[in-house]
Amino acid sequence: MTKPIVWTIAGSDSGGGAGIQADLHTIQALGGHGCSVISAITAQNSVSVSMVEPVLMQAFTSQLVSLATDMQAGAIKIGLLPGGLRAEVLARYLKEYRRQWQPYVVLDPVAIASTGQAMAEANLLPAIKQHLLPEVDLITPNAVELEALSGIVPDSPANVRAGAAALREMGAGAVLVKGGHLDWTGDQAIDFYSDGEREIWLASPRLETRHGHGTGCTLSSAIATAVAQDYPIEDALVLAKAYVNQGLKGAEAIGAGAGPVAHLGWPTELADFPAVVMPGTALAAQLGINGPSTRGEFAPMDTLQLGLYPVVTTIAWLERLLEQGVRTLQLRIKDKTDAEVEEDIQAAVELGKRYQARLFINDYWRLAIKHGAYGVHLGQEDIEVADLEAIRAAGLKLGLSTHGYYEMLRARELKPSYLALGHIFPTKTKDMPSRPQGLERLHRYVALMEAEFPLVAIGGISKDRVPLVAQTGVGSIALVTAITEAPDPDAAIRELLELVEG
Ligand SMILES: Cc1ncc(COP(=O)(O)OP(=O)(O)O)c(N)n1
Numbered sequence: 001m002t003k004p005i006v007w008t009i010a011g012s013d014s015g016g017g018a019g020i021q022a023d024l025h026t027i028q029a030l031g032g033h034g035c036s037v038i039s040a041i042t043a044q045n046s047v048s049v050s051m052v053e054p055v056l057m058q059a060f061t062s063q064l065v066s067l068a069t070d071m072q073a074g075a076i077k078i079g080l081l082p083g084g085l086r087a088e089v090l091a092r093y094l095k096e097y098r099r100q101w102q103p104y105v106v107l108d109p110v111a112i113a114s115t116g117q118a119m120a121e122a123n124l125l126p127a128i129k130q131h132l133l134p135e136v137d138l139i140t141p142n143a144v145e146l147e148a149l150s151g152i153v154p155d156s157p158a159n160v161r162a163g164a165a166a167l168r169e170m171g172a173g174a175v176l177v178k179g180g181h182l183d184w185t186g187d188q189a190i191d192f193y194s195d196g197e198r199e200i201w202l203a204s205p206r207l208e209t210r211h212g213h214g215t216g217c218t219l220s221s222a223i224a225t226a227v228a229q230d231y232p233i234e235d236a237l238v239l240a241k242a243y244v245n246q247g248l249k250g251a252e253a254i255g256a257g258a259g260p261v262a263h264l265g266w267p268t269e270l271a272d273f274p275a276v277v278m279p280g281t282a283l284a285a286q287l288g289i290n291g292p293s294t295r296g297e298f299a300p301m302d303t304l305q306l307g308l309y310p311v312v313t314t315i316a317w318l319e320r321l322l323e324q325g326v327r328t329l330q331l332r333i334k335d336k337t338d339a340e341v342e343e344d345i346q347a348a349v350e351l352g353k354r355y356q357a358r359l360f361i362n363d364y365w366r367l368a369i370k371h372g373a374y375g376v377h378l379g380q381e382d383i384e385v386a387d388l389e390a391i392r393a394a395g396l397k398l399g400l401s402t403h404g405y406y407e408m409l410r411a412r413e414l415k416p417s418y419l420a421l422g423h424i425f426p427t428k429t430k431d432m433p434s435r436p437q438g439l440e441r442l443h444r445y446v447a448l449m450e451a452e453f454p455l456v457a458i459g460g461i462s463k464d465r466v467p468l469v470a471q472t473g474v475g476s477i478a479l480v481t482a483i484t485e486a487p488d489p490d491a492a493i494r495e496l497l498e499l500v501e502g
């Protein structure tokens with residue numbers, strides 16, 4: 001795959017820790033090709049900023065024109081703009097890009113350096129509000145910037161929400177309020193994302209280091225690079241926060257003052273990824289996050305390697321699979337009432353017990369509890385509506401569907417019995433709202449999560465693809481049509497069992 005192009009429109013930092021330099025390091029480390037539009041030249045080191053010199057307007061726009069004619073970006077990150085005029089002009093260019101090829105635009109509204117010095121003319125903030133915000137998909141203010149732009153002091157969760165809402169009303173598609181400067185969040189650095197439809201709170205332990213120069217530039221560039229690689233925004237947010245956490249842990253002094261965030265490549269340590277704040281915790285209560293919660297872990301599986309995992313719609317299929325020696329399987333009946341499926345679920349539970357199989361019931365969790373099923377499989381949407389505590393308290397195993405980093409981290413908080421990772425390839429069995437993950441991402445997800453959960457890959461896995469999927473180290477392969485539409489299903493079951501468990 002060719003590298004996705006990411007532009008950074010920002011100021012040059014002679015000290016190399018922030019601005020264009022941090023952006024290009026980040027884009028490169030995360031697999032993008034970085035292009036730069038320099039808005040200003042700054043003279044700075046780790047201690048202070050001694051000069052901010054805007055580039056000539058013609059030099060600024062020539063860079064934009066040059067890139068737009070040959071190297072259109074999947075995502076654009078905007079950092080320092082030295083004054084309102086450049087913000088206004090840039091807004092006009094962005095409007096045209098959005099009409100022509102729809103790049104994702106992230107604005108990190110740099111106005112004050114971490115050393116406290118003003119970086120831009122006073123007319124920048126009004127121009128951002130009036131001209132730039134309507135052309136921006138995501139703005140990433142810290143507490144100081146949020147207050148400067150919205151007039152709201154983010155001194156409580158309610159005011160963080162209100163400040164973010166104010167920026168969306170000015171035209172920003174979404175807002176990520178960075179929690180690094182929020183002092184009421186204690187030992188957690190908590191970021192808040194809102195796009196008007198959903199809210200996400202991400203928490204990481206606050207890292208005690210004075211070497212955090214370039215943190216905001218790095219975060220926004222990491223988000224842009226992930227989006228340019230087709231990660232959905234929620235995945236880009238958690239990946240970028242992990243990249244910054246990893247970089248803060250590895251940061252060292254270079255110069256007498258605050259050293260730069262380290263650029264250490266794709267994040268692979270689960271400890272660097274943020275927790276998704278879920279209902280039921282003290283933090284969730286403080287943040288005003290309500291909803292169903294659980295009181296502990298779900299029953300663990302007896303093995304990390306769940307093996308071949310067929311997902312079928314009838315008792316007849318279950319019997320056929322069990323007779324062939326399949327021991328992990330699922331009854332997945334869609335769009336019927338409880339009354340219509342109860343008999344089948346009862347029969348499935350009995351069959352599963354007779355064969356001592358790990359038999360999961362999809363969706364119908366009430367009936368699964370009522371009939372003492374081995375386990376239940378639920379989707380992300382179910383998390384908000386199912387009585388998860390009742391499932392847990394009844395001792396049923398719980399499998400949860402996930403489709404990327406954010407959903408994995410969200411599911412992780414519920415401590416389920418296994419995680420399903422989908423959909424790996426295009427599937428015709430189900431209309432999927434997300435894109436196929438592919439093998440490279442599956443590799444990454446398995447490496448990240450395998451120590452904590454049994455993992456199941458699902459979606460478009462044909463017999464031919466099974467060896468490649470198995471090479472990722474995933475302990476189980478779930479499939480529907482590879483069995484149900486095989487010319488000789490019994491032969492297919494035997495071959496698949498051999499391939500996956502043999
Ligand atoms: C093993 C496994 N993985 C994923 C799914 C999908 O479950 P869900 O997201 O609940 O969607 P539906 O199957 O209900 O359409 C699954 N069933 N099994």
Ligand SMILES: Cc1nc(C(=O)O)sc1CCOP(=O)(O)O
Binds near residue numbers: 401421422423430480
């Ligand atoms: C039911 C289901 N759930 C998926 C997910 O990604 O959550 S993919 C999928 C369909 C799997 O069928 P097949 O093996 O025929 O592609």
Ligand SMILES: [Mg+2]
Binds near residue numbers: 363377378379
């Ligand atoms: Mg379901």
